Structure formats: structure tokens, C-alpha cells
Amino acid sequence: xxxxxxxxxxxxxxxxxxxxxxxxxxxxxxxxxxxxxxxxxxxxxxxxxxxxxxxxxxxxxxxxxxxxxxxxxxxxxxxxxxxxxxxxxxxxxxxxxxxxxxxxxxxxxxxxxxxxxxxxxxxxxxxxxxxxxxxxxxxxxxxxxxxxxxxxxxxxxxxxxxxxxxxxxxxxxxxxxxxxxxxxxxxxxxxxxxxxxxxxxxxxxxxxxxxxxxxxxxxxxxxxxxxxxxxxxxxxxxxxxxxxxxxxxxxxxxxxxxxxxxxxxxxxxxxxxxxxxxxxxxxxxxxxxxxxxxxx
Ligand code: ZN
Numbered sequence: 414x415x416x417x418x419x420x421x422x423x424x425x426x427x428x429x430x431x432x433x434x435x436x437x438x439x440x441x442x443x444x445x446x447x448x449x450x451x452x453x454x455x456x457x458x459x460x461x462x463x464x465x466x467x468x469x470x471x472x473x474x475x476x477x478x479x480x481x482x483x484x485x486x487x488x489x490x491x492x493x494x495x496x497x498x499x500x501x502x503x504x505x506x507x508x509x510x511x512x513x514x515x516x517x518x519x520x521x522x523x524x525x526x527x528x529x530x531x532x533x534x535x536x537x538x539x540x541x542x543x544x545x546x547x548x549x550x551x552x553x554x555x556x557x558x559x560x561x562x563x564x565x566x567x568x569x570x571x572x573x574x575x576x577x578x579x580x581x582x583x584x585x586x587x588x589x590x591x592x593x594x595x596x597x598x599x600x601x602x603x604x605x606x607x608x609x610x611x612x613x614x615x616x617x618x619x620x621x622x623x624x625x626x627x628x629x630x631x632x633x634x635x636x637x638x639x640x641x642x643x644x645x646x647x648x649x650x651x652x653x654x655x656x657x658x659x660x661x662x663x664x665x666x667x668x669x670x671x672x673x674x675x676x677x678x679x680x681x682x683x684x685x686x687x688x689x690x691x692x693x694x695x696x697x698x699x700x701x702x703x704x705x706x707x708x709x
Pocket of ligand 1: 650651652683684685686687688
């Protein structure tokens with residue numbers, strides 16, 4: 414199944430629902446950052462959470478999720494754009510913990526159970542919208558639900574999951590998000606909770622070949638829905654050689670030339686995607702030559 418996100422609304426407008434499959438996204442994140450299993454699962458869940466938070470964005474709008482826990486993983490930052498480009502990193506990609514008592518990847522232990530879950534929605538207004546809540550468990554899904562309920566006042570059911578195979582690679586990654594809209598009948602939250610209780614694990618649905626539409630059907634039961642949006646999601650970064658040139662220009666000619674003298678090159682690595690940009694003395698010279706040609 415390709416990586417795709419589907420957003421739908423129930424016929425009566427009471428429930429906004431989103432399901433996504435992002436196995437390729439999680440695997441690319443793993444390969445780029447060299448994460449070990451627990452870190453791979455945390456980052457994969459974070460990317461799915463960002464994808465679902467980003468559903469419905471338009472134009473140049475973005476959403477950034479920062480999970481700042483006290484566990485060995487360190488801060489995790491993930492971001493989604495309106496066109497389904499996802500990127501992100503964890504501070505300590507080699508974090509790998511023993512499985513939990515129920516033989517699950519210990520994402521909560523890696524993230525930490527104390528800390529904060531921050532969401533920044535840049536909707537193109539003067540100020541981005543920011544909200545945060547204390548971490549509930551560090552498992553990401555519960556934390557996202559707590560965030561939506563207490564910070565955005567939207568009762569929500571969230572399921573996210575990542576399955577790691579032998580040789581560390583990602584076999585499945587995906588999620589489901591159900592949100593109760595204002596004015597929904599009072600029976601809806603309990604109905605969704607009950608459906609969530611019956612819902613198979615996300616990774617089980619994804620490995621079983623379910624599409625996001627089928628995941629939504631399983632999550633919503635008899636509730637009829639119409640699809641609002643269907644879009645591919647992918648790991649994609651906004652870094653570029655041009656932006657790196659800007660960073661080096663800001664560093665200043667003296668500092669850049671010192672690095673060339675001492676190291677023989679200037680190396681810049683993008684935190685979000687791990688891409689390395691290596692510049693030699695000619696590259697650095699070209700940056701300052703073109704910078705000085707620009708009119709003030
Ligand atoms: Zn990048």
C-alpha cells in the first residue's frame with residue numbers, strides 16, 4: 414500500500430476522521446537518521462501524528478509537533494506541510510530500549526513520561542497558533558489525544574503504530590484520528606470510544622493490506638462518511654544547497670575561510686533529513702563573490 418492520507422467527515426458532520434498509511438515515510442526517516450528500533454517507532458509515530466494534524470492544511474500552511482520528554486530519546490521535532498511533505502528527527506537516534514512487559518516497543522520509555530507536547534500551526538497569519546500540554550505517557554497517540562482535547566477542545570480518539578521487522582526496517586506505519594465536531598450528538602464520544610476499543614491495532618490493519626478508507630470504515634462502523642481529501646504523504650525536506658549558502662553567508666567570510674583553512678571544507682548537515690552539504694574553497698568563494706555583487 415502506498416503512503417496516503419484520507420480525511421473524511423460523517424454525513425451528519427459530527428465526526429471528522431483521518432487515516433493514514435506512512436510506512437515508506439517511516440522507513441525513509443529510519444534510513445536517513447540511522448535510528449534504532451525504539452527511536453524508529455517514536456519518530457514514525459510522530460510523523461504519522463504530524464501528517465494527521467496537517468490534514469486540511471492549505472497552501473503554505475504547516476504544522477510542527479515538538480515532543481519534549483525527559484527520556485533518553487531527547488527532543489523529537491516533526492513537521493507536515495499542506496501537500497503531505499513530512500520531515501522530522503529525534504535528538505538521539507540510537508535510542509533502543511528493551512521491550513515493555515507486553516512485548517511492545519517502549520516508545521513511552523524512550524520519549525519519557527514527563528515533559529511537554531507542543532503543536533505550532535503556521536496558518537499564514539501574523540502569529541502562528543501555539544498550544545502545548547504535559548505528556549501523558551510519551552506514547553505519542555495518547556499525548557496527541559490529550560493535546561486535542563485540552564488545548565483545542567476537540568474530543569478525539571487517536572491510534573498510531575509502527576511495526577519494525579528484522580534488520581530494523583519498518584514493516585508498517587500508520588494512524589487513525591477521529592474528532593468530535595462541535596454540536597455533535599452527545600452519544601458520539603461514547604460511540605467512538607467503543608469503536609476504538611474494538612479497532613484492531615493500526616499496524617495489524619496496515620500489514621493486512623487495509624487502505625486508509627478501510628481503516629476508517631473499521632473505526633467508524635455504521636457511521637456513513639464522505640471523503641474530503643485524499644493525498645499522498647512522503648518524507649521530503651525543504652533544505653537545499655541555496656539555503657545552505659545562506660547559512661554560510663550568515664556565518665561570515667572570516668569564519669567560513671577559517672573552516673576551509675583548518676578542515677579543508679565546510680560541512681553542513683540538515684537536522685530534519687540528515688542531508689550533508691559539503692563545500693570546498695571554490696564553493697565558499699562563490700558564495701561570498703555572489704553575495705558581494707548583490708546590491709544593498
Ligand atoms: Zn533537510
